[in-house]
Amino acid sequence: MITIDKSGCKPFANEQQINSYMDKALKGFDTLESGSGAGNDFIGWNHLPSTITKEVMDEYKDVVSRWQAMNIDTVVVIGIGGSYLGAKAAISALGHNFTAKLSNKGMHILFAGSNMSEDYLAELTDVIEDRNTACVVISKSGTTTEPAVAFRIVKQYIEQKYGMEESAERIVAVTDRNRGALKSLATAQGYTTFVIEDNIGGRYSVLTPVGLLAIALAGYDIDAMVRGAQEAEKVCSERSESNPSIQYAALRNMLYDAGYKTEILVNYNPRLLYVSEWWKQLFGESEGKDGKGIFPASVTNTTDLHSMGQYIQEGERTLFETVLHVASCRREMLIPFDKDNLDNLNYLAGRRVEECNEAAMNATIIAHIDGGVPQIKVEIPSMDEFNLGWLFYFFEKACGISGYVLGVNPFNQPGVEAYKKNMFALLGKPGYEELAAELKKRL
Amino acid sequence: MITIDKSGCKPFANEQQINSYMDKALKGFDTLESGSGAGNDFIGWNHLPSTITKEVMDEYKDVVSRWQAMNIDTVVVIGIGGSYLGAKAAISALGHNFTAKLSNKGMHILFAGSNMSEDYLAELTDVIEDRNTACVVISKSGTTTEPAVAFRIVKQYIEQKYGMEESAERIVAVTDRNRGALKSLATAQGYTTFVIEDNIGGRYSVLTPVGLLAIALAGYDIDAMVRGAQEAEKVCSERSESNPSIQYAALRNMLYDAGYKTEILVNYNPRLLYVSEWWKQLFGESEGKDGKGIFPASVTNTTDLHSMGQYIQEGERTLFETVLHVASCRREMLIPFDKDNLDNLNYLAGRRVEECNEAAMNATIIAHIDGGVPQIKVEIPSMDEFNLGWLFYFFEKACGISGYVLGVNPFNQPGVEAYKKNMFALLGKPGYEELAAELKKRL
DSSP states (O other): OOEEEOGGGGGGSOHHHHHHHHHHHHHHHHHHHHTOSTTGGGOTTTTOGGGOOHHHHHHHHHHHHHHHHTTOOEEEEEOOGGGTHHHHHHHHHHSOSSTTSOSSSSOEEEEESSOOOHHHHHHHHHHHTTSOEEEEEEOSSSOOHHHHHHHHHHHHHHHHHHHHHHHHHHEEEEEOSSOSHHHHHHHHHTOEEEEOOTTSOGGGOTTSHHHHHHHHHTTOOHHHHHHHHHHHHHHHTSOSTTOHHHHHHHHHHHHHHTTOOEEEEEESOGGGHHHHHHHHHHHHHHHOBTTBOOEEEEEETTGGGGTTHHHHHHSOSOEEEEEEEEEEOSSOOBOOOOSSOTTSOGGGTTSBHHHHHHHHHHHHHHHHHHTTOOEEEEEEEESSHHHHHHHHHHHHHHHHHHHHHHTSOTTOOGGGHHHHHHHHHHHTOTTOHHHHHHHHHHO | OOEEEOGGGGGGSOHHHHHHHHHHHHHHHHHHHHTOSTTGGGOTTTTOGGGOOHHHHHHHHHHHHHHHHTTOOEEEEEOOGGGTHHHHHHHHHHSOSSTTSOSSSSOEEEEESSOOOHHHHHHHHHHHTTSOEEEEEEOSSSOOHHHHHHHHHHHHHHHHHHHHHHHHHHEEEEEOSSOSHHHHHHHHHTOEEEEOOTTSOGGGOTTSHHHHHHHHHTTOOHHHHHHHHHHHHHHHTSOSTTOHHHHHHHHHHHHHHTTOOEEEEEESOGGGHHHHHHHHHHHHHHHOBTTBOOEEEEEETTGGGGTTHHHHHHSOSOEEEEEEEEEEOSSOOBOOOOSSOTTSOGGGTTSBHHHHHHHHHHHHHHHHHHTTOOEEEEEEEESSHHHHHHHHHHHHHHHHHHHHHHTSOTTOOGGGHHHHHHHHHHTTOTTOHHHHHHHHHHO
C-alpha cells in the first residue's frame, strides 16, 4: 500500500490550514464520485480496475502467445501522449537500466509516432531491418499526425517484408469501437482490435489496452499490475482523511494557493524518469488551463542534485517537491573495502549502495525544508508491477480530485488544438487555406 | 553560425525595453571580459577554445588509439554533474536514437557515478561482464560520494578481471593537477591522467578533458567540435548588439524581470534531451541563488506538445520558451502515399517527415505567442560536432553574461553543500557526529 508522508509540509502550514484543504479535497472527491463535476463524461477510468475481467486479460495474453509462437522479437508501439507515456513509463520502470541487456523474457518494445523527427524514423528502420517485427498502433481517430505518419511507414515496411496476408497477423490496432480511420482500416484488413472507450481520456488510459497490451508484450505481469490498481481503487475510494489520493490533492492545492507554483516530482532511481513524464502529462494537462495550475517539473536524484540542486536549495522560493520513495531495490551491490582508502570511503565499506541513496534522500529532504521548499513524500514499498499499478491509479484519482479543488475541468484539453490548426494550415491541408494565408503573413 | 531570432519577444516588449536590456547585457559582457566580476577566479573557460593546442588534442587521440589497439569495446565513464552532462549531451545529440545500433565506429560509452541507485550499478555489471572494458574516472577531488562509490566497484571489477598491471592501462583519470585522492591514486598506479584546471567549474568544462575525452572515445570528431567552439568564441567575444550571447542574455533577463519566471528549453529532436539537461545545470546552477533566478525546464516536441502542451498554452502565464531550431536533419524519410487514404494524409505524401516537424515548430511558436508565452529562437544549422561545439560555447558565454545581469556570482554553487553535510552525518561519516544526533531527532 502506498502512503503519503506530510511531515515535510508542516513547517509551512499549520494544522488548521491542512484541515481546511482536507475539507476541500473531500468535496472534490464527492464531486468525482458522484459524477456531478465538469468533464463527467470522461470518468470511465475512476472505477475501471474493479471491472477488468479475466476474459479481457486473456485477450491481451492471446496476442502475446500468438506473437511468441511466431518468434516475434520486436514490437513497434505507435502512439503519442497518453497512448505512449503509460506503457513507456511502465516498461522503463520495470526494466533494465541499460537497454543493451533486457531483464525480462518479453519482446523488445520500440516506440514510434510520438515525435516527427525524420532521423528518429529513419533510425527506427535501421533497428527493425534484421528483426522479426510486429506493430501495435494506438489511436482513437487514426488521423493524429505523428502516429499516422509513423504507421504509414511501419505498415508499408511490414507489408513489403512479410506480404499483405501475414501483415494482418503482425499488426494490432487499439482504437475507437465504431468510428475513425484506424477502425475502418482494421476492419478492412482484419487486424486484431482492442477498444479505447469513449469515457476514458488518453492520460487516464494506462490500465486499458492502450497501456496493458504493450506492457504484457514486454514480458511484465499485467495481472499483478491490475491487482495493484484494484487495491488502490478500494483504498482511494474511501471517503476518508486517510485516503492518500485525498491527502495528496489537499496538500498540493494548499501549497499552490500559498504561492508554491511549481511542483517537482523527485525520484532516486533513474528507471523512474518516464513515470515522471507520465505524471507531468497527467497533472499538467488536467490542471494547466484558465491561466492557472501547478507547473509540473521533475528531477532524478542524486544525478540532478548536481545540476538542479543549487536552484532548488537557493533559487526563487516558489517550489515544492513530491518525493517518490521506493523503499527497496531489486539487486544487491555492496561498497567494496579498499586497503588504501585514499577516497576516505571505508566508513561505507560493506554497506549497501541503496543505503547511501536513502541517506541522500533523507538528507536532501531536510536540507530543502531548511531552504524553504515544502516536501510531500509518497512511500512506495517496491517498484514492481503490483505497486506500479497502485501508483498509476493513485495518481489518476488524486489528479481528478485535485482538478476539482482547483476549480477546472480535469478531463479536457482545449489548449492542444491551437498549434494543430496552425500546423495543418502551414502544411497546406485542404480546408485551412484562409488560416494559412494569415499565418504566412506573420512568419 | 548560430543566431538568435527575437521576433517572438516583440509582442511582449517594445524596442526601448529590449534596448535597455541590451545595454545591461553589454555591461555584463564587460564585467566578464574584464575579469572584474564575482567569481572571476572561475572564468578559465571564457577564452579556452582558442588556446586548445594540437598537442592536447593528440593526447586524447592517443588514448583512443591505444584502447582501439586493445580492442576495447566499452568504456565506463564515471562522473556526476558537470563531469557527466557535457559528454552525455554530446554523445546523445550526435548518436543514434536507438542504442540497439550505434551510428558510429567508436566505443560504447556507459555512464556511472552519476547516481547512487544500487540497481543501476548492479545492472551495469550485467552489461560489462562480457565486454572488453576500460574506464575513465572524472573527479577533481576523488572523494565525491557517487563517482567514488562507482569507481570502487568498477576498479575492483577491472582489477579482478584483467590483473593489476593491465588495469593501469585500462583506467584513465581526469582530475586535479596536484592534489586529491584521485590524483594520488593515479600517480601511485601509473594511470594516464588529464588535468581539470582550477579556474574552470564543472558546468563550464565540456570543452576540457572532462568532456572531450569521452566524446572522442565514442567516435566523434572532437577537432570539429573545438573548431566550432573557437568560431563561437570569436563571434561571442565581440562587444556588439549582434553578438548572440549578449542578445540571449538580454532577452531572458528582460522576460524574467517582466514576470516570466520559468524558461522552457524546447527542442524538436529526441536526441537533444540531454543537451537540455546540460543547459539546465549550466543556467540553473549559475543563476539559482540569493532567492532568485529563472527556473530552467525543458520539453522535447512534438512528444511533449501532447503532455505539457496544454499547460504551456493555457496555464499560469509565467513561462517563456527558448526554441532550439536545428535547420537540417541527417537522414531522409518520405511520407508514403496510400491509395486508400483512410487517414487523410495523402496531402503529405512524398514530402519529408522533417517538413512536418518544422511546420509543427512554426505552428507552435505562433500558438504560444497568441497564448501569452514569449519565444526566443536559437537557429542552429545542423546537429554535428562543429555546431554542437558552437552551441556549448555560446550557452556558456551567455550564461556568464546573464548571471552578471541578474546580479549573482554565476560561477559558484554554495547551495549544493547543504544536503551533502546532512548525508555524511546520516551515513555516520567520522567528524559529523553532532549533526547526526541533531538530524536523527528531526527524522
